Amino acid sequence: xxxxxxxxxxxxxxxxxxxxxxxxxxxxxxxxxxxxxxxxxxxxxxxxxxxxxxxxxxxxxxxxxxxxxxxxxxxxxxxxxxxxxxxxxxxxxxxxxxxxxxxxxxxxxxxxxxxxxxxxxxxxxxxxxxxxxxxxxxxxxxxxxxxxxxxxxxxxxxxxxxxxxxxxxxxxxxxxxxxxxxxxxxxxxxxxxxxxxxxxxxxxxxxxxxxxxxxxxxxxxxxxxxxxxxxxxxxxxxxxxxxxxxxxxxxxxxxxxxxxxxxxxxxxxxxxxxxxxxxxxxxxxxxxxxxxxxxxxxxxxxxxxxxxxxxxxxxxxxxxxxxxxxxxxxxxxxxxxxxxxxxxxxxxxxxxxxxxxxxxxxxxxxxxxxxxxxxxxxxxxxxxxxxxxxxxxxxx
Numbered sequence: 276x277x278x279x280x281x282x283x284x285x286x287x288x289x290x291x292x293x294x295x296x297x298x299x300x301x302x303x304x305x306x307x308x309x310x311x312x313x314x315x316x317x318x319x320x321x322x323x324x325x326x327x328x329x330x331x332x333x334x335x336x337x338x339x340x341x342x343x344x345x346x347x348x349x350x351x352x353x354x355x356x357x358x359x360x361x362x363x364x365x366x367x368x369x370x371x372x373x374x375x376x377x378x379x380x381x382x383x384x385x386x387x388x389x390x391x392x393x394x395x396x397x398x399x400x401x402x403x404x405x406x407x408x409x410x411x412x413x414x415x416x417x418x419x420x421x422x423x424x425x426x427x428x429x430x431x432x433x434x435x436x437x438x439x440x441x442x443x444x445x446x447x448x449x450x451x452x453x454x455x456x457x458x459x460x461x462x463x464x465x466x467x468x469x470x471x472x473x474x475x476x477x478x479x480x481x482x483x484x485x486x487x488x489x490x491x492x493x494x495x496x497x498x499x500x501x502x503x504x505x506x507x508x509x510x511x512x513x514x515x516x517x518x519x520x521x522x523x524x525x526x527x528x529x530x531x532x533x534x535x536x537x538x539x540x541x542x543x544x545x546x547x548x549x550x551x552x553x554x555x556x557x558x559x560x561x562x563x564x565x566x567x568x569x570x571x572x573x574x575x576x577x578x579x580x581x582x583x584x585x586x587x588x589x590x591x592x593x594x595x596x597x598x599x600x601x602x603x604x605x606x607x608x609x610x611x612x613x614x615x616x617x618x619x620x621x622x623x624x625x626x627x628x629x630x631x632x633x634x635x636x637x638x639x640x641x642x643x644x645x646x647x648x649x650x651x652x653x654x655x656x657x658x659x660x661x662x663x664x665x666x667x668x669x670x671x
Contacts, residue, residue: 372595374444446485
């Protein structure tokens with residue numbers, strides 16, 4: 276049995292609690308902290324939690340707490356992690372790790388100095404489709420990974436603090452691109468260094484100080500490109516899609532919005548459909564098991580198994596720090612409108628990476644370009660002579 280202190284009694288804390296209490300059955304939340312007494316008390320009642328408080332350290336330092344789960348606004352991640360380090364409590368925190376790489380690195384150093392277990396709750400790197408896709412990529416079936424694209428868009432966050440840049444640290448980039456960047460890192464290889472970022476961002480719809488829409492490219496030392504598309508302005512629900520392209524294959528994933536489960540309702544008696552759904556009438560797209568499909572079950576299984584086995588989880592504080600550094604470069608690029616370097620004070624991957632070369636030989640004198648059956652029935656082969664560079668078209 277793992278005994279958990281939950282910091283935060285809001286939307287994400289309740290998602291986590293549903294998974295924690297329903298997954299392995301034996302794990303229990305034993306204390307809950309909220310900034311408001313009403314939220315703490317209500318959470319405790321709903322999840323049968325024996326202790327609630329508005330004092331963060333009181334929730335953390337209890338003897339009946341094995342690990343602390345942080346589901347707080349971004350500006351509170353750092354003080355919460357430092358408190359866990361102070362009391363030598365294992366910790367796992369929701370994304371993003373920090374509001375920037377400076378905060379992320381401070382948290383990374385704190386948990387490593389304290390010698391405590393630390394997990395990064397990047398749920399979209401634990402969805403069933405992602406895990407299957409990653410297994411396929413790592414088996415080599417896609418060949419050399421050239422491009423990974425991840426998209427997360429929806430009409431905007433549910434809590435007020437997201438819209439306050441002083442608390443959140445940013446807008447759609449920090450909220451959503453943290454998912455997209457880490458998804459791409461997994462496919463391209465976490466040991467491949469992110470080199471530079473080009474990003475466009477703007478505030479198009481929402482009257483806020485931060486960006487509500489952004490598109491970015493992350494270039495890696497291998498030559499691979501990670502692409503993110505994020506928005507708080509997308510209408511129609513929560514759109515989570517990934518694509519991976521390799522020299523030998525392609526994977527397309529639709530995680531949430533259009534997954535093959537569709538319903539038409541008149542709206543009479545309709546209720547909750549799915550996260551970020553904008554309507555409960557007409558054609559709607561419910562999710563069969565939202566907690567499972569969003570990766571929470573596999574994520575917490577990995578966290579607790581890793582803690583009990585004395586190993587690192589698949590997603591660590593170091594991963595969160597690298598993501599923060601990439602996002603820092605994205606924000607700078609959005610201002611300068613130039614490629615900006617990713618600045619990593621700590622890098623634990625490959626120092627040198629061979630640049631992707633997926634050229635195929637046709638024979639000793641030619642490179643292979645393409646082979647195609649055209650609309651008129653012709654079988655066409657296009658080659659390139661190695662010495663002269665001349666292109667050769669052959670009908671087979």
